[in-house]
Amino acid sequence: METTGPKGGGLADDRHLLGRTSTAERVADILRTRIAEGYFPPGERLSEEAIGKALGVSRNTLREAFRLLTHERLLVHELNRGVFVRVLAVQDVDDIYRTRHLVERAVVQGLGEPPYPLEGLAAAVEVGEDSAGDRDWRGVSTANIHFHRELVALAGSPRTDELMRSVLAELRLAFHVVADLRALHQPYLVRNREILDALRRGEPTEAERLLADYLDDSRARLVEAYALAVPGGARDGASGPGA
Template structure:
């Protein structure tokens, strides 16, 4: 997968105003995390300290602390005498990510109390994904799909769960990016997302959980079937 570092750096420069006068490593990490999730910095690419510092207007110490935070989240990897790179996931990583997803997302749906459920954010993500898919904007469809799953996890009503899932789903995007063909990976799930939110809107959490569990199993297998060969080609 090819990338345009200049375009990515221009996007970072646009993010500079988000930092304000009290810029911190956490804010820098949040910006870089989002850009990695969006595919601006794809797996395997080396991150230039000098150019990113210039784009965001931060010190090297601040950026290195942000890198450290993202390395702890398994989004980046530091290679001695070579620099910092966006991670390339292994199939073991992918299996573990899906294990966590099933534990958290299915439990969030299972733990819902009496309907009606507030699934406003879930529905918004589904609608955004359908619109993007209908217009052939598969990168945006991928982003909407991630937001759909984040919204499902948020049904648990736990700030700690939300924070953990943001990291898990950002890491998952590394696998999606290396595949290249987002259309092939996401198109089947546009309809399945609709089925899940439809069950929730009907007050049928049990059916929604069964649909979600099967969905995650199928998604994992599809990813593993394609990932090793295409990752090797990368």
């Protein structure tokens, strides 16, 4: 398996992130980020030998990291075949959006009196708009994910942050198999700014209404695009499209 990413950065470049004490949690953090970036695309088999060598970690540490990411539904272990990046079923996409409705809208509904700490949201909006200007649609996708992570971060809850990190990483598994990223993400740049502006005005009720419409439209658009990209859907936990 290749250990050099699409932009030329090898997995070995991440070794410094492990620090002096290599732990399964740190390895899982690195692999989670790489999966979210599309470095390891859905359906790809992960080589213990190649990844362990690139990161300089033991096989036992790596297997524990795989176990953690399997629990997060990012990886799947297939008997006598190995560990693969998970391919979502269409039903998984629907379930992810149900979770997002429950969490993201509750965060906005629960905001106290303004003003709110919106610097992270504003930065994500600006990065998304700049990426669109550069026609970097993968960058737009990443900025959209950051926008929603920053939105949830307004709750000030480490547990909610951790939940959404996992949910949004899983969502990106669907993004990586959709061909037209521009059509998928560009329409939401304006809507991100509308939500930001409503919060700047101190109107969380309006922001929550905008967010609910946003999530409904985004779910419908992604489900349609994903069903076309993975004909017939994929079995829950299947390793490859149409498997």
